Amino acid sequence: MxxxxxxxxxxxxxxxxxxxxxxxxxxxxxxxxxxxxxxxxxxxxxxxxxxxxxxxxxxxxxxxxxxxxxxxxxxxxxxxxxxxxxxxxxxxxxxxxxxxxxxxxxxxxxxxxxxxxxxxxxxxxxxxxxxxxxxxxxxxxxxxxxxxxxxxxxxxxxxxxxxxxxxxxRFVDNDTLGRYNALLGGKNGGTPLVKVENGICGSCHLRVSPQVMNDISKGAVTYCANCQHLLYDDEAQPE
Ligand SMILES: [Zn+2]
Missing domain, CATH: 1.10.287.1490 (Helix Hairpins)
Incomplete structure (x- = not known):
């Protein structure tokens, strides 16, 4: 979850x-x-x-x-x-x-x-x-x-x-919400928060670094270094 x-x-x-x-x-x-x-x-x-x-x-x-x-x-x-x-x-x-x-x-x-x-x-x-x-x-x-x-x-x-x-x-902090809103209003009209699947960013389809994967698995707010989109992993088990 x-x-x-x-x-x-x-x-x-x-x-x-x-x-x-x-x-x-x-x-x-x-x-x-x-x-x-x-x-x-x-x-x-x-x-x-x-x-x-x-x-x-x-x-x-x-x-x-x-x-x-x-x-x-x-x-x-x-x-x-x-x-x-x-x-x-x-x-x-x-x-x-x-x-x-x-x-x-x-x-x-x-x-x-x-x-x-x-x-x-x-x-x-x-x-x-x-x-x-x-x-x-x-x-x-x-x-x-x-x-x-x-x-x-x-x-x-x-x-x-x-x-x-x-x-x-109310469960989303203001910084994250700010980034999210900027991405939502962005020119490319994409989806701000995307799923990482098999280590691949759901927005730009590039591989994310092990460090980023590690952050995601901890449930930390994480961005793709390439496209700046917010990332999450369905499989992550944050403590
Ligand atoms: Zn990306």
């Missing part, structure tokens, strides 16, 4: 490593939530684009129809005026314009029919896209809510772990 300080510190360490993992997980959440929002916006933009496409065709139909109305009105006026014109050339010019308008109106009517078909297809597409995208947005919203709920659970667990920590810590 390892020394009392080892048992206590192992408990503290298990708590701290769990907190560190949870905090790492938490740090990823804002990015994940942002990604979901972006995904939702993109899908919503797709729905809006389909609606826009339909509206654009509708506007084109209206523009063509008003041009038909204008040309019809113009021809009607020319028709009335032509009855009162005396000069033959003027009369011919009016008839020419009326004939030209008739052609233009014919073309425009053909175009309107084409656009009507396109408009119907666009409306069908718009409904289809909206149905599919609304379902996708619903799914995204569900994922978002799940993540928010998960964040709440993680926060709660971190809080509970923090509260449980001080009780375990």
């Amino acid at each position: 390892p020394a009392r300080w080892v048992q206590a510190l192992l408990e503290v360490q298990a708590t701290d490593l769990r907190i560190r993992d949870l905090e790492t997980r938490m740090s990823l959440l804002p990015g994940e939530l942002t990604k979901l929002k972006e995904k939702r916006d993109k899908v919503a933009a797709g729905t809006a684009a389909a609606a826009d496409a339909a509206r654009k065709i509708e506007r084109a139909i209206k523009a063509n129809e008003s041009e038909i109305a204008r040309l019809t009105e113009e021809s009607k006026k020319l028709q009335q005026q032509s009855a009162m014109v005396k000069k033959n050339t003027e009369y011919q010019a009016m008839l020419n314009t009326i004939a030209l308008n008739k052609n233009k109106i014919g073309d425009l009517e053909g175009k309107v029919l084409e656009l009507m078909d396109q408009f119907e297809a666009a409306k069908v597409n718009c409904r289809k896209v909206k149905t599919a995208n609304d379902a996708t947005i619903q799914t995204i919203r569900g994922e978002f809510e799940e993540l928010v709920a998960f964040a709440g659970e993680v926060k709660e667990e971190i809080k509970k772990l923090r509260e449980s920590r001080p009780g375990m810590i």
Whole structure:
């Protein structure tokens, strides 16, 4: 059985490593939530684009129809005026314009029919896209809510772990705790207190000296000379 300080510190360490993992997980959440929002916006933009496409065709139909109305009105006026014109050339010019308008109106009517078909297809597409995208947005919203709920659970667990920590810590002296905390907060993010197995440091995997092994077996607070990590031995029998 390892020394009392080892048992206590192992408990503290298990708590701290769990907190560190949870905090790492938490740090990823804002990015994940942002990604979901972006995904939702993109899908919503797709729905809006389909609606826009339909509206654009509708506007084109209206523009063509008003041009038909204008040309019809113009021809009607020319028709009335032509009855009162005396000069033959003027009369011919009016008839020419009326004939030209008739052609233009014919073309425009053909175009309107084409656009009507396109408009119907666009409306069908718009409904289809909206149905599919609304379902996708619903799914995204569900994922978002799940993540928010998960964040709440993680926060709660971190809080509970923090509260449980001080009780375990009283068997570890301040110097050892200071070293331990420095290692825990270190850049490499490793495990501060590691097991020695077959004389090998559990952190850097180098062999520890016989002197260090001797200290460990006595239950003294011992560090690896190479990586500075705290060491313990499951087999040690401190007196
Ligand atoms: Zn080491």
